[in-house]
Amino acid sequence: MKKVLYRHLFSKVLGFSLLLFSTSFYAQEAAADAPAEAATEQAAADAGGGDPAKGKQLFNQNCAACHALDRKMTGPALANVEQRLSEDEGLDREWIHAWVKNSPGVIASGDSYANKIYAEYNQAAMTPFPTLSDQDIDDILAYTAAPPPAAAQPTTAAAAGDATGTASSGISNEMILGALALVFGLLVIMLILVNKTLRRIAEANGVVLEKEKAEKRLPLWKAFAQNQFLVLVAVIFLLLSGAYFAYGYLMQVGVDQGYAPVQPIHFSHKIHAGDNRIECKYCHSSARVSKTSGIPSLNVCMNCHKSIYEYAGNPEGPSAEDIAAGHTNEFYTGEIKKLYKAVGWDEENQKYTGESKPVEWVRIHNLPDFAYFNHSQHVSVAGIECQTCHGPIEEMEVVEQFAPLTMGWCVNCHRTTNVKVEGNEYYTAIHEELSKKYGVEELTAAMMGGIECGKCHY
Structure with a gap:
């Protein structure tokens, strides 16, 4: 009986399909690029x-x-x-x-x-x-x-967070991986269909396949290892997946969003800024006039806690979350005693002993040394609320880094946030000239050079 070997036929058929797909894809790309190249050549001739x-x-x-x-x-x-x-x-x-x-x-x-x-x-x-x-x-x-490129649509600050994982072409990494997975799935289905078709043809012609002559089937892993095409596809898929996750991991290096360390003295912004409505700049007063917001000195705390020596609790009673976290009245009162010990306050005699001990606060927000940021420029001049960068601080029992504080996050804010033109004495003259020059009343920080490298890196 005549034997026909189909060992490499499947791979050849799939390889031809891939070649045909790639050829048609690059032909479409070339056809799409032809008008742009023609326009460029015409612009060069005109110039x-x-x-x-x-x-x-x-x-x-x-x-x-x-x-x-x-x-x-x-x-x-x-x-x-x-x-x-x-x-x-x-x-x-x-x-x-x-x-x-x-x-x-x-x-x-x-x-x-x-x-x-x-x-x-x-x-x-x-x-x-x-x-x-x-x-x-x-x-x-x-x-x-040359013909100008199509103007990019402005993105909102909320969309900026999603855009960090998007390629410059607008196609996300997830879409690319999904497309690759779909292509690999189609190839596997095609392989199965071709296998069945060739088996039917062989049976119709009375051909005995070598595989059917074997006394028992090969194990799945061994059959997979012997199929060079599937091994190649699997290796490519694993390499691309590994590169994707490695890129995602490396892009998070230095981004501490969500970082919430435990402080040596528990300070509840929820109680101070939320329940008691204490203004942020009462404690962080240097944010109005300085580059940094500053860590409040313990003397600022003592302005109130000379008289407030215990925590009476929220009139509405402790929440279930506070009880679960152990944030009882006794807990907060104990933290006030830690403050007294650090500042050297004798509660019984109502005087300072002079035996103070610095509190080793743990820093939460930390920009790189090569990035310049000025709180007074944003707080006093721009009038930006603290919550814009620090989130709902008045609701935080334990403070955490709310924003990613990446370069893309800052640049997007400069592109989308309008500068306060009216009632701003600091920039009155500059704003008048810029409004005349641009012909608009609403200006973004980017229009005023807010995305130039030298503004933040010098």
Whole structure:
């Protein structure tokens, strides 16, 4: 009887399917990229031979700190700047070359448009770039003449937390893993179907398969190990899964959201800021005028606890959670006694003994040393409530880090939070000029340079 070997046929069929799928995918990608490439080539031709790709790199290195393509920043918007200058002011490319290389010199020469720009932007001349060649400037002009990318939709502060696990293309890691799992599942189903089909064909032609001649079936693990295709698929899947979880773990390094250490003296913000409605800045007074919010000195505590020597309890009675956690009246009274011991207060004689002992408080919020943050700028100038960053502190029995305090979290807040324009004496003059320049009453911190690297890292 004639024997036909199908040992590698399944893998060949699946390999051909994958090849066909990959070919069609890349063909679609090439077709989708063709209009963009054509537009780029047309923009390069219109820009006089400049290279938009090189221009984008030069723009990001030299211009992006003060200019954007589609909106005013420190300087004007630069989309189609050459065409606009040519049509509106009658200026050619040579003028742009001279302006970029030596703007103060063009202003000093008495050029009318140069002095107009100089006056409009607070008499601050553009930084000259004498190291840029004419070709470099032509490349930048080619980039500014290229079709602008679609504007990204602004995200809310709530969505920012979800965006930390999202790729720049907008496709989340979970979606990528789901798609890979779906592809692998389809391949397994295809393998089973092909196996059944070939068996039916073999039986119809009277072919005896080698596998059926075996006295007993191989164990599942051994059959799996002998199938090189399944082994390859499994290895790829495990590598991708491992890389995904490793990336997620590494992205959490240094992020202490939810950190709630036990303090040497239990201080309940729920009682002080919640039940008794004590203003946050009464204890953290330096938050109004200093970079740091400060740790209240024990003398601030004694302003009240000279007279309050025991905890009488909430008029509504302790909650079930407090009872379960052991937060009884006697517990809080015992914490007040710890305060007396640390500050050196003689309760019976109502005087200080002079025998004090510093309390070793455990720090909760700790920004990296290379990140600058000023509490007074946010509390006094911006008028931001403490709960914006620290969460519902008035409800916390044990204080924890509420926000992730990552760079992305801060930048997103600067992009979405409007700066208080009216009634702000600190920024009155600046706000008036910015409102005139931008033509709007609502300004974000990002519009005022709030996302520039040097604002927080210097």
